[in-house]
Amino acid sequence: SQKIEQNSEALNIQEGKTATLTCNYTNYSPAYLQWYRQDPGRGPVFLLLIRENEKEKRKERLKVTFDTTLKQSLFHITASQPADSATYLCALVGTDKLIFGTGTRLQVFP
Amino acid sequence: KAGVTQTPRYLIKTRGQQVTLSCSPISGHRSVSWYQQTPGQGLQFLFEYFSETQRNKGNFPGRFSGRQFSNSRSEMNVSTLELGDSALYLCASSLSPNSRGTGELFFGEGSRLTVL
Numbered sequence: 195s196q197k198i199e200q201n202s203e204a205l206n207i208q209e210g211k212t213a214t215l216t217c218n219y220t221n222y223s224p225a226y227l228q229w230y231r232q233d234p235g236r237g238p239v240f241l242l243l244i245r246e247n248e249k250e251k252r253k254e255r256l257k258v259t260f261d262t263t264l265k266q267s268l269f270h271i272t273a274s275q276p277a278d279s280a281t282y283l284c285a286l287v288g289t290d291k292l293i294f295g296t297g298t299r300l301q302v303f304p
Numbered sequence: 305k306a307g308v309t310q311t312p313r314y315l316i317k318t319r320g321q322q323v324t325l326s327c328s329p330i331s332g333h334r335s336v337s338w339y340q341q342t343p344g345q346g347l348q349f350l351f352e353y354f355s356e357t358q359r360n361k362g363n364f365p366g367r368f369s370g371r372q373f374s375n376s377r378s379e380m381n382v383s384t385l386e387l388g389d390s391a392l393y394l395c396a397s398s399l400s401p402n403s404r405g406t407g408e409l410f411f412g413e414g415s416r417l418t419v420l
Contacts, residue, residue, distance in 0.1 A: 235416075237396070238347075238409075283346075291349045291360050291402055297346060
């Protein structure tokens with residue numbers, strides 16, 4: 195069956211460290227993969243899109259990698275700050291619609 | 305420019321009632337997608353409308369329906385409400401169809417529905 199898996203357990207890290215979140219998928223062959231941030235009680239906000247022919251993409255302190263062989267995307271936040279605390283969702287196109295993972299909650303403590 | 309607007313933000317209904325939620329997309333966006341979000345299931349795709357046509361539908365019963373108007377505004381309706389319909393209903397608009405995955409979705413703040 196088709197699955198998008200993100201670590202359901204919260205990731206707790208100290209301010210200043212690099213946070214790494216994982217998105218694994220099975221039985222999909224996405225040409226694009228997206229990452230979103232969601233704060234409690236708010237709608238998700240788009241962060242980055244990476245194409246299958248791009249190994250890595252950066253935006254300020256964010257970096258996303260996309261390994262189509264491993265069927266995995268990694269999302270990194272360098273020099274993390276308490277304001278980065280949120281849930282991060284990956285999304286890809288499956289069966290003609292954008293499908294979201296359940297998200298990983300990141301907590302950055304001072 | 306104004307973002308995606310969803311109304312109402314909060315509502316409480318009882319089992320058996322019906323509800324209509326509204327979504328105004330970003331000006332110029334022709335695609336509107338609806339998602340249901342619950343703590344256990346995450347974001348579940350309901351349906352997508354593009355230029356007034358339903359392009360795709362998720363795995364939800366026929367009690368869930370929607371439509372899109374010529375100005376791209378969209379509504380979704382849930383009839384015969386059940387307790388399990390309690391959720392955050394999110395609307396997202398985009399320039400290109402959701403299915404291509406090439407463009408970002410702009411989400412509204414959602415409509416929080418509680419069914420008692």
